[in-house]
Amino acid sequence: MGKSKIALGIDVGGTGIKGAPVDLDKGAFADDRLRIPTPDVATPEAVCDVVAEIARQFDLGKSTPVGITLPAVVTHGVARSAANIDESWIGYHAEELFEKRLGRDITILNDADAAGVAELRYGAARKQDGLVIVTTLGTGIGSAMLLDGVLAPNSELGHLEIDGHDAESRAATSAREREGLDWHEWAERLTTYYRRVEDLFWPELFVVGGGVSKQADSFLPLLDIRTPIVPAKLKNKAGIIGAAYLAANR
Structure with a gap:
């Protein structure tokens, strides 16, 4: 079975949490982007509620890969810093939290790293x-x-x-x-x-x-x-x- 042609990307920012299905052949959105404001107190649980709502709206099926960015250093699924989100993220096993809530495998990474890879595969780099x-x-x-x-x-x-x-x-x-x-x-x-x-x-x-x-x-x-x-x-x-x-x- 070949790699999925569609995957869901969710970008957690200081003011908004944004998500869209992505056509991996084209490197472009496969549907309209959904944006929900970041909670005022952006704890892991509060952010996870918003991420789960975005994933529900697109209803892509359990086999669809999901990647989530954080404004944080991320190693082995654990947030090691917290930029523009609550400090309670530091040391939190973010990948485990999202996987339990969404009931699927999740890839967690730093937001700038995600942007860099996108530019490498589809953009200016x-x-x-x-x-x-x-x-x-x-x-x-x-x-x-x-x-x-x-x-x-x-x-x-x-x-x-x-x-x-x-x-x-x-x-x-x-x-x-x-x-x-x-x-x-x-x-x-x-x-x-x-x-x-x-x-x-x-x-x-x-x-x-x-x-x-x-x-x-x-x-x-x-x-x-x-x-x-x-x-x-x-x-x-x-x-x-x-x-x-x-x-x-x-």
């Missing part, structure tokens, strides 16, 4: 050899490191210390909005960030995702770095698509 670093600019800075098509999970490059600051506290989209930075001011900070990353890892390509990637023309041309840098092709769909892909190919 497709057929790119060497090291590709995908960064997602939003509330924080997520990262995915892809070496010759293989994911090195949980890289957390948004937490590099630069000039005494956690990088994402100065260069994430949230910092631009919080401090009222114009595109040129923000680009200066992004240049500092990407220069540090490229000096450490010497990637072949940067791919920039997150909601702000829709405005890539406003800031990417302003960056002064040596590494080619391009916007993500899948935009905010990447987390869902990557989660679905990895669930079907685990």
Whole structure:
């Protein structure tokens, strides 16, 4: 029996939990996306209630692979950090929780890693050899490191210390909005960030995702770095698509 052509991806974010069936041949949604607001107190149980509701709405059958992203480091199905969700996730066996509630095998992974894999398989990093670093600019800075098509999970490059600051506290989209930075001011900070990353890892390509990637023309041309840098092709769909892909190919 061949691999499933359809898988369900669910992307857990700080403000919304989004899900859609994904056509794995096309790397595109097979149905309309469903979004439900993230609970104000985003404990594992509260988030699991929303995830279960999304899975019920699509009713794809028990054999359909399901991938779920978390804004957290995830190792062996356990959340090791908690970004924009409740701290009770730290040390929680998320995969076990979701599998019991949904009654099926679940693949759990970091949200930026899911986006990176989606860009690798279907988007801006497709057929790119060497090291590709995908960064997602939003509330924080997520990262995915892809070496010759293989994911090195949980890289957390948004937490590099630069000039005494956690990088994402100065260069994430949230910092631009919080401090009222114009595109040129923000680009200066992004240049500092990407220069540090490229000096450490010497990637072949940067791919920039997150909601702000829709405005890539406003800031990417302003960056002064040596590494080619391009916007993500899948935009905010990447987390869902990557989660679905990895669930079907685990």
